[in-house]
Amino acid sequence: MEDAADRAGAGRRRRWRRVRRISYCVFGAAVGVPLIGFWVAYLLLDVRSPQEVLASLNKTVVLEYGDGSELLKVPPAEGDRLFVPYAKVPEKLRDAIIATEDPTFWDNAGFDPTGIGRAFLTGVGGGSGITQQYIKKSTGDDDATLGRKLEELVLATKITQQQSKERIFESYVNIISFGRGTFGPSAAMSAYFGRDLDQSMTWSEAAFLAGMIQSPSVHDPAASGDAHAAKRWGYVRDKLRQRGYVTEVEAAAMVYPGAEVRAPSGTRASRLSYDEYHVKQQVLTELEQDGFPLSRLQQGNLTVRTTLDRGAQAAARTALSDRLKGEPQEFRGGLVSVDPSTGAVRAYDGGDNGVRDYAGTAHAPGSAFYPLTLAAGLHAGVSPDRAVASPDRIRFLGEEFVYPGRCAKPCTLRIAMTSGADTPFIGLAGKVGPDAVSAAARDAGIPDTVDGEPTMREKDGYLIGSGIAVGRYPVRPLDLAGAYASFADGGLRTTAHLVEAVLDQDGTPVWRHDDTAKPSFDDDAGVSRRIADGVTDVLRTSLPDGRPAALRTGEFQHGNSTDTQDGWAIGYTPQLSTAVWIGSDDDRRLPEATDGELTGATVPAQVWRAFMTQTHRSLPVRWNEAGGKRAGEPVERGPGS
Numbered sequence: 001m002e003d004a005a006d007r008a009g010a011g012r013r014r015r016w017r018r019v020r021r022i023s024y025c026v027f028g029a030a031v032g033v034p035l036i037g038f039w040v041a042y043l044l045l046d047v048r049s050p051q052e053v054l055a056s057l058n059k060t061v062v063l064e065y066g067d068g069s070e071l072l073k074v075p076p077a078e079g080d081r082l083f084v085p086y087a088k089v090p091e092k093l094r095d096a097i098i099a100t101e102d103p104t105f106w107d108n109a110g111f112d113p114t115g116i117g118r119a120f121l122t123g124v125g126g127g128s129g130i131t132q133q134y135i136k137k138s139t140g141d142d143d144a145t146l147g148r149k150l151e152e153l154v155l156a157t158k159i160t161q162q163q164s165k166e167r168i169f170e171s172y173v174n175i176i177s178f179g180r181g182t183f184g185p186s187a188a189m190s191a192y193f194g195r196d197l198d199q200s201m202t203w204s205e206a207a208f209l210a211g212m213i214q215s216p217s218v219h220d221p222a223a224s225g226d227a228h229a230a231k232r233w234g235y236v237r238d239k240l241r242q243r244g245y246v247t248e249v250e251a252a253a254m255v256y257p258g259a260e261v262r263a264p265s266g267t268r269a270s271r272l273s274y275d276e277y278h279v280k281q282q283v284l285t286e287l288e289q290d291g292f293p294l295s296r297l298q299q300g301n302l303t304v305r306t307t308l309d310r311g312a313q314a315a316a317r318t319a320l321s322d323r324l325k326g327e328p329q330e331f332r333g334g335l336v337s338v339d340p341s342t343g344a345v346r347a348y349d350g351g352d353n354g355v356r357d358y359a360g361t362a363h364a365p366g367s368a369f370y371p372l373t374l375a376a377g378l379h380a381g382v383s384p385d386r387a388v389a390s391p392d393r394i395r396f397l398g399e400e401f402v403y404p405g406r407c408a409k410p411c412t413l414r415i416a417m418t419s420g421a422d423t424p425f426i427g428l429a430g431k432v433g434p435d436a437v438s439a440a441a442r443d444a445g446i447p448d449t450v451d452g453e454p455t456m457r458e459k460d461g462y463l464i465g466s467g468i469a470v471g472r473y474p475v476r477p478l479d480l481a482g483a484y485a486s487f488a489d490g491g492l493r494t495t496a497h498l499v500e501a502v503l504d505q506d507g508t509p510v511w512r513h514d515d516t517a518k519p520s521f522d523d524d525a526g527v528s529r530r531i532a533d534g535v536t537d538v539l540r541t542s543l544p545d546g547r548p549a550a551l552r553t554g555e556f557q558h559g560n561s562t563d564t565q566d567g568w569a570i571g572y573t574p575q576l577s578t579a580v581w582i583g584s585d586d587d588r589r590l591p592e593a594t595d596g597e598l599t600g601a602t603v604p605a606q607v608w609r610a611f612m613t614q615t616h617r618s619l620p621v622r623w624n625e626a627g628g629k630r631a632g633e634p635v636e637r638g639p640g641s
Contacts, residue, residue, distance in 0.1 A: 053138040053171060058298040059083050060187060063283060065310045066344070066500060070196075072276050074284070076298055079181035080191065083301045083505060086170035090201040093185055096210035097173065099239040102129035106165055109157055131160055134172040178209060179216025180264055185209060194262050203246060204257045207236040222264050230256045275317060278350030278357040279308070282478075283498050292502055292511065302510065305501040307344035312337060312576075312615050316347040319611040320580075323603060327592065330584045331603075334358030335611060336477045336496075337578040340485035343494030343515055345478070346576065347611070356585065362450065362474030363581055366556025368568035368600065369441075369471030370425045371535050372483065374413060376440035377428045378531045379521055384413040384538050394423045396430050399466040414538050417552070422470065429469035437468050443520045444483035445493050446475060455479075471556060477579040484570050485577035486520040487535045487550065491528030493520040539571065543613050548623040549573050551608065553600030563589035564597055569604035571612070574622040578612060580604045 058076035065071050073080065098105050108129060128136070159168065178188030186197040188209050211232040212219050221229035233256050241251040272280065283306060284294055297304065316335045324331050336359045337347040350357035374384065390407035393400060407421035416424035429437050438456055442448065447455060454461040456473040467473050482496030494517045502511040519528035539550035551571030558565035567582040567590070582604045584590060590598040 053175065055299065057081060057175065057183075058295075059301045061294065061297045061302065061304060063280065063304045063306055065306060065308050065313075066346075067310065068305070069310060071306060071308060072272060072280060074280060074294070074297075075181070075187075079177070079183055080187035081174075081183040082186035082190075083174050084170075084184055084186045084197060085505065086166045088197070089170070089173060089185055090197065090199050090206065092201055092203055092206040093209060094169065094173075095245040096203075096206040096236055096240060097213065098130070098169075099243045099245055100210050100236050101133070101213060102131075103239075103243055105130050105169070109160055130172050131168055133176070134168060135159070137172070137175045176213055177216055178212045179220045180222075188212065191264075192261050193257075202257070203237075203240070203250065204233075204254045205260075207240065207254065208233050208257055208261070211236045220264075221258060221261055226256075226258045229261075230258060233257075274352045274354060275349050277355065278359065279306075279348055279498070281357065282348065282350075282360050286497060286499050287502070290499070290511070290513075297502070300510075301505045303503040303505075303507075304499060305503055305509075306498050307339075307342075307346065307500045307513075308348060308498065309346040309615075312347040313349070315611050315614040316349040317352075319607045319614070320349055321352070323607045323610065324582075327603065328590070330586075330588065331582060331590065332356075332358050332584055333607065334361070334477050334581045335578065335607065336481040337576050337611070337615070338481045338485045338496050340488035340572060340574060340577050341492075341494075341517070343482060343485065343496050344500065345481075345496055345498045347578075347615070348478070348498060358581060358583070359477045362455070362476050363566045363583055364473070364556035365471040365475050365480060365568055366554050366566060367420065367422060367425075367471060368480070368552055368554030368570055369475075370417065370554065371487070371539060371552050372441045372444055372446075373425045373429055373437050373469070374417070374538065375444065375487075375521060375531050375535055376432045376436045377413065378534045379440060379527075380432045380436065382413070382428065382431070384417075384534060387412060388416070388424045389427055390416065390421055390424050391427075392423070394426050394430075396426050396469045397434065397466040401426055401470065417538050426469045434464045434466075434468045438464050440521060441483065443493070444486045445496065445520070446479050446483050450476065450479075471554070477581045480568075480570055481577050481579035484552075484572050484579065487532045487539075488572035488574055488577045489517065489532070491520050491522075491525065491530075491532035492517040541571070543573075543616065544609060545613060545616075547573065547616060547621050549612065551605070553605050555598070555600050558587065558589045563591075564599060565590065567598045567600045567602070567604045569600050569608035571608060573612070573616065573619075575619050576612065576615060578608055580608045580611070582607070 058078065059081045060076065061074040062082070063071045063074065075081065102108075108131075174184045177183055178185070178191070180188075180191045182188045182191045189195055189197040189201070189205075192209065193205060208229075211229075217223055219229055219232045237246075237251055237254050240246045241248065246254070283304060287293070287297065287304065292302070296302070316337065320333045320335055324333055332351055332353055334351055334357070335347060335349045336345060338345050348359055350359040350361075378384070387410040390405060390411040392405050393402050395401070401423065403422040405421070406419045407416045407424060408419065411421065411424055413424055413428065415421075441456060449455060455475065456468065457463060458465045458467070478496055482494075485496070486493045494515050497513055497515065500513055501509045504510050519525045521528045521531045536550045539552050541549055541551045543549050549571055550573075551569065554568045555564040556566040557563065565583060565587050568580065570577075570579040572578065582590075582598065592598050592602060596602075
């Protein structure tokens with residue numbers, strides 16, 4: 001009996017040993033296989049560093065005024081994305097995001113096991129912390145599969161060991177969407193509250209933005225109403241209180257900021273007026289020519305410092321819009337103002353009538369071109385006060401021109417300029433030759449080509465024809481303002497430009513416009529100065545406040561008629577050279593509202609005088625009564641210098 005009992009006991013012990021061995025194997029497999037799998041995945045899988053991810057994203061490019069204030073934004077196609085370094089993310093916003101999205105962020109290994117377990121058991125959120133969310137956003141893979149979850153945990157662990165928590169948070173907060181087409185806290189602050197992101201952010205604003213992250217399209221009050229948005233905001237406020245970021249008293253004092261939240265239509269990044277659009281296009285074109293295409297600006301997180309002056313830009317818009325009110329609806333206008341001493345464009349307004357940029361579109365200057373012809377004559381030794389012929393008919397390069405006699409006898413080039421006579425300047429072009437007239441315009445600053453197309457040439461792109469004598473070849477207001485600036489600066493030429501510098505994310509210049517002034521009309525600076533001062537002396541006038549200035553008004557006729565097609569006013573002081581063009585989209589005859597004929601001396605000159613008066617109010621007078629610079633006088637730069 002004992003042998004049978006012993007055998008039975010031994011059998012039971014053997015069975016239990018088998019059960020234990022199987023249990024150990026099952027437990028080992030249950031624990032070891034995932035660990036081995038985790039380790040193998042850790043070795044094989046890799047995640048791009050936050051720097052690589054951020055570098056690969058197209059970011060919003062900010063264009064600034066010359067004083068560093070924001071002019072406009074150029075967001076990428078996927079939305080407004082402004083990069084913000086960790087140190088510049090307001091502490092309140094950091095706390096609100098962490099309290100809501102990942103309360104153990106500073107201590108966990110890339111994920112919160114408690115949160116994952118709770119999510120696994122309840123099926124309710126809480127399984128993805130900040131690091132895991134970053135992994136999902138950076139890889140673009142958000143599949144809710146077991147394999148994907150394991151990969152996410154592996155990569156979250158790995159990046160936590162390789163990167164600081166501050167760097168991970170910086171990367172996360174810059175790639176997540178806050179809704180309304182924004183990525184990152186700076187773009188979000190601008191979109192929702194219309195303010196810059198800085199340490200003045202309130203707890204209420206921080207709670208609002210942190211609440212957007214989970215589901216921006218749902219929690220935005222513009223989508224779901226203030227009641228829903230306030231409930232979400234209250235949730236974040238309570239998390240801040242529960243986790244010790246704010247006291248009970250501070251939480252009670254927080255107020256839902258619904259009244260401060262802007263409507264989506266107020267987001268500046270997605271809405272540009274036409275005149276802002278023209279500035280953007282002109283700046284980007286200039287930058288591309290200087291080796292900074294938009295893609296380079298976006299990838300490099302670069303900021304563009306323009307030359308534009310905020311006050312001058314506003315004065316240009318006001319002068320144009322106020323004067324064109326009440327005029328025929330087909331009237332269009334453009335204005336460009338340049339600092340003669342640097343070539344920096346202080347105001348650029350291409351009109352607000354559509355995508356066509358009238359400041360950057362070439363128009364026939366007509367008689368507004370004659371000061372450049374006069375410069376060619378002065379270079380050849382022609383005196384503006386010597387008597388010249390002023391016939392009604394004159395031939396030049398085989399073409400006959402017929403103009404009414406407007407020059408008193410005896411006629412001089414000075415008198416012809418003020419009386420609006422044409423044939424004396426056609427005669428001067430014949431005397432010095434078309435090549436000399438073209439050279440004077442080039443020397444003053446009219447470029448050889450614009451967008452790859454030759455300027456001041458016949459359609460073949462080579463021949464200088466009779467059109468050079470009557471301003472028939474179209475020229476941009478931008479270029480004429482720059483050319484007249486050479487007269488304003490005593491015969492020194494710079495290139496008119498809208499970009500001052502390109503800055504990195506720390507505000508350090510990575511490129512600056514470099515353009516040293518050089519004599520315009522002759523290698524001898526004294527000769528160039530004499531020519532420029534001679535033109536200025538002929539064009540002298542004064543602003544309404546009595547300030548000495550120089551001005552040329554002119555027109556280009558419509559077809560073979562005597563009716564005006566393009567009206568111009570171009571003039572300068574030592575501080576600003578400004579060109580105003582008034583015309584239409586389809587080169588038609590332009591009567592004024594009073595049914596009189598448009599001339600350069602009417603609407604264009606009135607716009608010019610209004611703008612110049614406004615922008616010179618705070619500037620000292622730099623010319624004496626004769627219209628020339630005082631001897632030994634220092635250069636006084638224009639607005640924005």
